[in-house]
Amino acid sequence: MTSFVFITGGVVSSLGKGITSACLGAILEARGLSISMIKLDPYINVDPGTMSPFQHGEVFVTHDGTETDLDLGHYERFVRTAKGGRNSNFTTGRIYETVIAKERRGDYLGATVQVIPHITDEIKRSIMKGAGDADICLVEIGGTVGDIESLPFLEAIRQMSVDHGHDRVVYVHLTLVPYIATSAEIKTKPTQHSVKELRSIGIQPDILVCRSEKPLPDEQRKKIALFTNVREDAVISAYDVDDLYKIPTIMHKQGLDDIVARQLRLDLPAADLSEWDSIVEAKQNWQTEVNVALVGKYVDLRDSYISLREALLHGGIHTRTRVNVHYFDAEQIEEQGDGCLHGMDGIVVPGGFGDRGIEGMIQTVRYVRENNVPYLGICLGMQVAVIEAARNLAGLDGAMSTEFDKNTPHPVIALITEWQTQSGSVEQRDEQSDLGGTMRLGAQAISLAKGSLAATNYGKTSIEERHRHRYEVNNNYRARLEAAGMRFSGTSVDDLVEMVEIADHPWFLASQFHPEFTSNPRDGHPLFIGFITAARQHHEGAVLRVAEA
């Protein structure tokens, strides 16, 4: 029987509720439990697929192709048994969509359809679907307590302890305990208020996780416990740390997993956090460092590339290399040239949509190709690599993706409907009117050419990786590009290009899929490990060249 842990947040947003939930999942998993994780988002979009990365950060794609909140990325990076998918992320929009569809079908038999019980019942049903048969299901509720939008979700989770019994439900509340520098005081009042708010809707938290700059002094811990009716040992201090991957151990040391086990009456084996300890150890003992440039268009909001940044760091953990990620706006390279890239040991062009900065990305590919700098292109980063090769190696002037130029003479990247029917022409303009749900999404099988850089890095020729894109390499151009030096080293079952490389280059690899979604700190990912190893070699070569000069 599955038990539930609900995580709510109070005082302010951006306290790291996603990370806290993921870390709690990690330590419970380390006690031998299987975990499922759900994110409930109070906004009205049906899914985050159509939301701008500028506003909402990255869209995380699960194995089954669901476009989800970036918190699901944290879950997968921290918890092995938590396999995110269609039933792991529910928004208000999606809940209402289901309820309205049922109402239209007449499922409610003429009843007046209301927030309580119809919306709340649907939320509970969704939680049960997402929980699967895991020992523990962790449910994170987006937003902060007190938001109008969160109310139906909070009401639903309140009911769950009545439905299932309080020994199968744990309420965790995350708050902020600020330090006021002018009076040198730690303030517990916002936490008291937040818990009061939560109790006014009928939820008494069992555990408080208090975010603060420094570890919470005992005196404040006592005070919070007293005012919030939470046991003193269940007031956990989540102080700022320089390394995310230290958090599971910090929480475990304060007994967070024991408190959950106690409440759920579970008799569990001791926690094995040795893998987390070795990650922290690796990060404290770097052998060398590399500078990696990320040339994209959403560089102002770091959360837009959160999985990618993490995957690069995982590559570093597994090669004992400190990875300094430098963000560059592709548009700036377009305007000011590639000078900022000089000295970089590796360059990544990540995924993206829309034409802003495209020429800057193409210029970046030219730079890495001509200067033998390791290159990792992801999705759009592969498409620009193909465009660059078409223009500068195959002499196809004006080559472009039809996403950015409908009238290009050489549509080397185009919608399948454009190139399959018209043999390279771009007649069938398929303006997507409904932007939600028109993409190639989720994990698909890919075969890699024997002896290719791709196959060498993966150490095998059959892989599975996640996709999120509309446009594809136009197969009508493959022969010409191959003749010019581009190698198509990965293809899908339906013969779409999945990976390209340039043979005459130390490490040039680009993929149509998103390897960053399947990297985690404990296992790393072969492409990122390979890329960072190549960047390391580049770095060592550069150091040698300086020494010789």
Ligand code: GLN
């Ligand atoms: N915009 C490109 C496409 O739709 C690339 C998408 C991406 O990089 N995720 O195919």
